[in-house]
Amino acid sequence: MSPYILFLLAEIFLLVYSLCLTFRLKPLLCRKYIETVSEEVHVSLFKNDNVLPTEVQFIGIICSLGVGYENHGKILYALYLAIKVHDGQKRYTTGENYICHPIRVVTKVIEILQFIRFDVSPDLLTRIIILALLHDVVEDNKRYRRRNFAHYIERELDIEDLARDLMAITHLKTEDYGDYLERFRDARWYMWLIKFVDFVDNYQDIHLDKDHLRLAKRIAKCRDDILPFLEHATIYNRMPSRLAYVVDEVHMKLLSSVSDAETLLDAFPQDK
Numbered sequence: 001m002s003p004y005i006l007f008l009l010a011e012i013f014l015l016v017y018s019l020c021l022t023f024r025l026k027p028l029l030c031r032k033y034i035e036t037v038s039e040e041v042h043v044s045l046f047k048n049d050n051v052l053p054t055e056v057q058f059i060g061i062i063c064s065l066g067v068g069y070e071n072h073g074k075i076l077y078a079l080y081l082a083i084k085v086h087d088g089q090k091r092y093t094t095g096e097n098y099i100c101h102p103i104r105v106v107t108k109v110i111e112i113l114q115f116i117r118f119d120v121s122p123d124l125l126t127r128i129i130i131l132a133l134l135h136d137v138v139e140d141n142k143r144y145r146r147r148n149f150a151h152y153i154e155r156e157l158d159i160e161d162l163a164r165d166l167m168a169i170t171h172l173k174t175e176d177y178g179d180y181l182e183r184f185r186d187a188r189w190y191m192w193l194i195k196f197v198d199f200v201d202n203y204q205d206i207h208l209d210k211d212h213l214r215l216a217k218r219i220a221k222c223r224d225d226i227l228p229f230l231e232h233a234t235i236y237n238r239m240p241s242r243l244a245y246v247v248d249e250v251h252m253k254l255l256s257s258v259s260d261a262e263t264l265l266d267a268f269p270q271d272k
Contacts, residue, residue, distance in 0.1 A: 061110065067122040074157045078130040079103075081153065085137040093208040101201055106132040108197045116242045128190045130157065131165055135194055138170040146170065165191060177221055181229045189239055196250040199226055203257040207264050215265055222258045227251065
């Protein structure tokens, strides 16, 4: 057999193999993600039955959304990435595993979109869920440069411009928080929705913070930066009308949480 025929057969084999990887093995990869995530969540996350639904319930929520099998795999892989990046992290007010926070954010975002019957495409819904799951991973990862990690995630999940959205939602540690929110005004509406839910989840347990100095800083951050951001006319004008109520609801919840925390802070014994 001539070298040319051998070369041609090799090319055909590589082409068929690539097509098999693309179209036949992706469901197997999705199942692998599901099995891996299920095991990770079961072992390390849901030790307290009253914190979150079980991993089966959470994966059930995702798989009931009708976003397609491949998108299910992407979402579950994003959950796997979040678990890995946040491994060992704790919420300093409650002591729970940090991963509980992005899962709560995802669950609440889905709940809001379903409540108002907001029609989004399967691909956009997948993007929203993944951004909600990964909204802290670029900031919290210790291994890669932030922008490089965002592009790595985009390549892994094969979602166009995902790195752009991840960098937009990420507060850089060298960046003043007010400057970050000013930059965030140009974000898309679904990123605002994620951030609003993030605000509420971060501040709903602020009264449990036993570090008085940190508590005072968090109160000031909310009063000086977050609440003015929510009150800005741009947010109302660019938010879809059916989601505008979320802005008011978040504003009221944050005001209530911060007011309670201020009362608590005033009751703390003053250092002499």
